[in-house]
Amino acid sequence: MTATTPAAWDASRLPAPWRRPLLALLLAWGALATVFFRDLADMAGQWWNSSTYNHVLLVPAILAWLVAQRWPELRKLTPCGCWSALLPFTGGALLWMLGDFSGFSLARQLGLVVMMQAAVPALLGSRVAAGLLFPIAYMLFLVPFGDELIPTLQLVTARLAMTLLSVAGGPAALDGVFITTPAGYFEVAEACSGVKFLIAMVAYGALVANVCFRSWKRRTAFLLLSLAVPVLANGVRAWGTIWLAGIFGMKFAAGFDHVFYGWVFFAIVMAVTMAAGWRFFDRAVDDRFIDAQALMRSPLLERFALWRLPMPAALFGMAAILALMLAWDAAAGRVEASLPPRIVLPDVPGWHRIDLAPQVPWRPLHGGADQRLFGRYADAQGHVVDVSYALYSAQVEGREAGGFGQGAQPLGSAWAWEGAGPAFADARADLIQAPGPVHRLAVTRYRVGDLVTGSNARLKLAAMRDRLLLLAEPTSVLILSSEDDVTGASIRAYEQALGNVPAWMDRIGQER
Template sequence: MSDRVLPIDRTPLIDLQGWCGHLTALGVVAVAILTLFFADVRSMVSIWWHASTFGHCLFIPLIIGWLVQQRLPGLRQMVPVAWAPGLFWLGAGAFAWLLGAAAGVAMVRHGALVVMLQGAVIALLGPAVARALLFPLFYAFFMVPFGDEIVPPLQLVTARLAMLLLDLSGVPAHMEGIFITTPTGYFEVAEACSGAKFLIAMTAYGVLVCNVCFKSWSRRILFMAGALSLSVLANGVRAFATILVAHLTTVDAAVGFDHVVYGWVFFAIIMVVVMAAAWPFFDRKPGDPWFDPRALQGDAPARMQPTGVMAGGALAMIVAAPLWLAATAAAADPLPPVLALPQVAGWSRTADAQTYPWKPRFDGADHLVAGRYRNAEGQVVDLSIATFDRQDEGRELVGFGQGAADPDSEWVWSSPARAPAGARGEQITAPGPVVRHVVSFYRVGDGALTGSRPTVKLDTMKARLLGQDQRAVAILISAEEAEGRPSDAAIAAFLTNLGDVQLLADRAVGSR
């Protein structure tokens, strides 16, 4: 029997050094992120697929893959390292997701997913590789559906451009908000006609062109300014041309013209014009290297961090965010079992029919009541109150489709309107046209009344993060615009007699 002692093999079962090991660790962390936050991944992809404004986002992952493939020759000459400071960026993404989830802001949650994935790349591949992949990592932000906020301003800009061109062409027209009236008909610059989807897509396309075709920052800035300005101007021309065709022929012919130009020709023409104008000024040659591997590799940290430890730290950070939100979620404070409309001095309830049926939309509200009031002067207002014991995804005080203008109805937002301090004023319009002004007050928890949607989101975030009172209320006071009976005057008279709106909000949620 041999007494020879065999040496112990201390080779790790899994070698996490080199590209294979680092990419394996990165893959594990990336899969964990996509799995843990799968609900947000699914909602983001659903927006890409169903919302035409963000259809271009479907191509962004493919473009990122192409951008990385273009950089592979240089990347093969580099050595990946685990880098602890990269966890700060990943942690920032996890914290941003926590804030977005608490406030109920999908765009922040979607952006946070991108930041977490970027942080994983930086932490597990190192600063040199991250710098080599700087543009593909940045370009990933275009996967986030953003830009809905620019739709109302773009509607107004498009309407004003169309009006300017109509005046220059001698077509008699009148504009009110986003509605233009001519002898031929009544035209709405709807959300789909605002040009937002083309401006957003042009931004993504323009940034890609700036990286692929230009080296000079001054040329990049000029190219982006020209491309975006041309997109806005061309959309105004398209709206003007549609109205002009209707004026010269028929509305049906104009609708057909608009569908063809807007759906198939418009963006292609703008892209061709932009590229043709910029072509002589391209200063990046097809064979130019994207980066210098030797120069970047010199930035590698002298001390290498254990890759497995770094991956474990990344996993701990991404798990911490949803755990915190679950731990601080307080039980909802109860609402009154019944929400009743108030008695208002000088006003009585009336069953008079509205000129065009209207009611606000608050999906998921625990209570939603509405009633009409008339005073001795014949002024008529509508009062609506919605309450939530707490807000969650799909049942929020403010958000897409929530509030005065239900996107599934014939009422559309047309312009801002007068409102008292601490309230939001909107003008909405229905076929007829029927014009209505709406003043909205919001409150979350024990906060102050506000008309600011961002403030509502901030108050919601604070309540959810700290486990505070999450009860929320919306109070909408509205009146139709009529000849000799301005809606603003009726709303002001009703608010004077109603008294303290804060007290009404307290009673609606049962805090008094």
């Protein structure tokens, strides 16, 4: 109990060898928070404003509690700097810079947290860092991540709900993330994917696994349980909503879903998960979380301890690394490709422009693009293709061609991802669906330098490479789409008329 008493945290009662290193760590973290205030503010904004990440508001307090648990043993150690920790610090700075190069906020935020983590062994040493290994690793939960799982979780939830509907009996049809029953037409929307509870449950499961278990097998089993239970529970939630709608009507089911199937339902699921693991807890209440003597005797930690670094040198090394990365980033930030003042959709042999008249409004999102074009083409055989083109002078924050929610299925629109479409060369094909149902095939290509791809990951890597080498390359995006033509016959006919699609993209942007 002494670890959590106020006296244990009285600065005047800190062991003398700890005072200057802890002050240096606070100064280093303060400097990082000041230099990267924008990223820290963005993270905090997501913690506060997004229900997916509200649980992260508890993480700083959890970190303080984890350190307090270990303090009685930690105070027996003598902090000393370790130069090898400058390597992960450099990795964090490089990750932040590459994230800034590509406009990838998750990489920037992760890079910031890695730098904060690496500052601990750099200023306090390898033995102290080993004693704080779990709290340092738990800092990763400060990074808001998981939105990228939404489309996959939507599909998993829809299929689980269909499985339960088939077991319960009654007619139902699944089409992507849309389920049709006699009670109505249901969509497993982004908000129903269960991502926010999955992320919170993983953070909770990791904490419980460390605090309540000693065996790595039991820890792993509980973590796997924490991953599986929220996914399965969300499928039950979707099924329950549809089942209630069949008995009491859509209005009642929607109200019940908001009142009960929110955090009340998942609080019960969390309690059941905890109860399932309770009888397997193998850490006694009075167990030490670390053993200072064992840390001092460790041969591996002794090798790291030989690479000592004076505190002023450690601070100077981190400052020098940051200065180099920020100077490089500033130089890359001034590199932008020159673009034509105006671009137009050209004529296509055998095709003519027609008025836009979709069954459900659809327009891709190209946030931050310098130039945008959108039009509809038709040929004599009755093929109709929508064409969306965007041109970017650079890929930076707020101007990412492949950013989250960008492209053929803007986040929050009436359209939901249904599945992968037929294969197209150097492209990504997506089947999307709107209530009706209305189906649409969208084929996306990115063009940067000599690269033509449908992969968002490859696009980001190319953007990082170009910024790293201070190369000015424009990025263009072409999305060809056809409504109610999931085989892609219309798009293939249009591409055949274009000839060389990448060269056609270049001609629009006058890039070559």
